[in-house]
Amino acid sequence: MKKLFTLLFAGFVLAACNDAQNSNEKVSTKEDLKPTVIGSAYMEDRSVNPITGGDLNTEQVWLDYVQAHNDKNLEKIAELNHPEWEGFLPDGRTLKGTDAQMELLKTWFETSNPSWEVQWMITNDSKNEKGEMTHWLTTGNTYTDTDADGNEVLEHHIHDMEFVDGKIKKINVYSRAKTME
Numbered sequence: 001m002k003k004l005f006t007l008l009f010a011g012f013v014l015a016a017c018n019d020a021q022n023s024n025e026k027v028s029t030k031e032d033l034k035p036t037v038i039g040s041a042y043m044e045d046r047s048v049n050p051i052t053g054g055d056l057n058t059e060q061v062w063l064d065y066v067q068a069h070n071d072k073n074l075e076k077i078a079e080l081n082h083p084e085w086e087g088f089l090p091d092g093r094t095l096k097g098t099d100a101q102m103e104l105l106k107t108w109f110e111t112s113n114p115s116w117e118v119q120w121m122i123t124n125d126s127k128n129e130k131g132e133m134t135h136w137l138t139t140g141n142t143y144t145d146t147d148a149d150g151n152e153v154l155e156h157h158i159h160d161m162e163f164v165d166g167k168i169k170k171i172n173v174y175s176r177a178k179t180m181e
């Protein structure tokens with residue numbers, strides 16, 4: 001009986017060592033180290049570039065950006081913007097440059113008390129039309145404010161941002177009013 005247990009134990013050890021060796025061989029191949037493709041980006045000519053998981057550091061930049069908006073800290077917001085910043089708002093307006101954004105926010109913050117809460121974030125990278133790698137962060141956020149009549153406004157926003165050199169270069173904002181129950 002003792003010999004049987006010894007043989008079984010030796011068999012398990014040899015099998016475990018073999019599995020560990022095979023596992024190490026698989027990880028070391030370059031094929032396994034490629035970024036995971038999570039989607040597709042269609043170019044103007046309808047060619048397709050893969051979208052891969054992106055840089056998670058952009059998430060902290062967004063969290064800082066949202067906090068700066070909630071704190072009405074225009075200086076911090078401007079600091080996190082890329083020099084070529086542009087924003088596309090849900091009402092169709094386009095803002096070009098940080099100065100245009102600061103002008104809008106200053107007026108808005110003087111007459112309102114908006115706040116945002118981040119619900120989720122997804123980072124991704126893809127090559128653009130020129131073949132250059134671009135870095136994006138898409139987020140879902142809850143937006144609250146009080147209208148002129150004192151009623152609470154609640155909306156769900158999706159912000160889709162392009163990052164260059166760790167700063168927000170482009171921001172697309174999509175909005176949906178809270179669903180009535």
